[in-house]
Amino acid sequence: MPEGKIIKALSGFYYVLDESEKSGKVIQCRARGIFRKNKVTPLVGDYVVYQADNDKEGYLLEVKERTNELVRPPISNVDQAVLVFSATEPAFSPSLLDRFLVLVEANDIKPIICITKIDLLKTDNERETIQAFAEDYRQIGYDVHLTSTIERDGLEKLKPHFHQKITVFAGQSGVGKSSLLNAISPDLALKTNDISSHLGRGKHTTRHVELIHTAEGLIADTPGFSSLEFTGIEAEDLGLYFLEIRERSADCKFRGCLHVKEPACAVKDAVENKQIREYRYQHYLEFLTEIKERKPRY
Template sequence: MPEGKIVKALAGFYYVLDGERFVQCRGRGLFRKNKITPLVGDEVVYQAENDKEGTIIEVLPRKNELVRPPISNVDQAILVFSAIEPAFSTLLLDRFLVLVEANGIEPVICISKTDLIESAELKENILSFASDYQEAGYRVFQTSAENMEGISSLGPLFEDKISVFAGQSGVGKSSLLNAIKPDLALKTDDISSHLGRGKHTTRHVELIAIDSGLIADTPGFSSLDFTGIEVQDLGHCFPEIRERAGDCKFRGCTHVSEPKCAVKEAVQKGEIKEYRYTHYLSFLEEIKDRKPRY
């Protein structure tokens, strides 16, 4: 049986990429009965009726999956945050980072619109934040789709990976993709499709080829709540907390009021940025206050 990857799902059809060939497939009737929903990004086994049509027989095991957007087997998330318009927000960035880390996806921080920085103070602030996140263990890129700053360094990130772009509306995700691969001609207000669609009329996901990689054509994360993340999981979603947690006196330390906590000690020494720790505490309270789901 041939195998391939679902690169688009629309109106009950799954478009499977097998080598350089697209096969339009339906799912097996048993999928619905067994509550199996094939997702864009899935590796599947299919049965071909002819050169262009087939039926998906089996969905192979996933390494991860996202609910919103519905996509699986994501390798990395490019988190695009503008230096200005809208203003750079460490609180929102940390929320995105936690969601990405919790799903076992490698985050990459991309600070966009650097060409709009006019004041020396803002430039210094952005450089400081970039340095903070690099020290915490993240890859950080400063870019401008306008003057092409940093664009060439983004290209190699996508090689042999499935990537998603995420960030606030208006941060320039489509402009960045156009700068990386101009022939995509993505609209900067609504992403258009290389497979014949116009503007987004639905919120379905599609994978676009960029060299040897695939990027999700999607509006990004539409839900930013911490559903599925438990109190004991949160510290693992902050690299600088994760690497010090083993040195805490008590196993299962939540790094709040426990004595001899290596994380709090690192905050006091300035080794963990205070605003990152403050965001951790805020997210922890949010998770604790979450209403139980039955």
């Protein structure tokens, strides 16, 4: 049976990019009733087995095992997320960036940090501040790109990341995610304007999720994460999603150390010795409190 990848889901139809040949053929499929019976909903990004009645129509027979799955946006097998934050207008927010990083890390998705609008930085002090943040995150182990869609700075270095990957874009509102996509691939103008108009009306979901060929990869046509709550993340796991905390927690005296008041805590020692940035640790404590105080769901 032929296999492929769902690149769009709309009105009960699943559009499957055939991967058994190099033709790039897309088959419009419906899901068999067995999916409803087994409570499986096919998602954009799924690798599937299908049966084609002809060159254009067919049925989904099987959804292959997923590497990950997002609820909002509904998409699976995401390789990476480009987290788009502006250097200014709106001001760069390391707290919000850390929130996104935790959510991405918790879903086993590689984050790439993209700081836009660097052309709008007016003073040496502003530029030095953004460069310092960028260097902090690079030292932790993240890819960080400083870009300008006006002056086209940094775009060529960002492009190779998309090669043969499924990528979602997420980040601050008003940072110019659509402008960034347009600058990377000008032929996407209609798609990104569509995203922009949805965001402009204050909505956080598009009518459907679609994977679009861009820079030799697939980019999800969606505004990204619409929920920034730490649902499903437990207090004892939060440190796993701060890479520098995860690295040092093995040296804590007590197993299960939450790095708050415990004695002989390697993480707190690293903060005191400036091996972990104070602001990152403070964000960890804020998120930990939020997780501990959330209301249980029944």
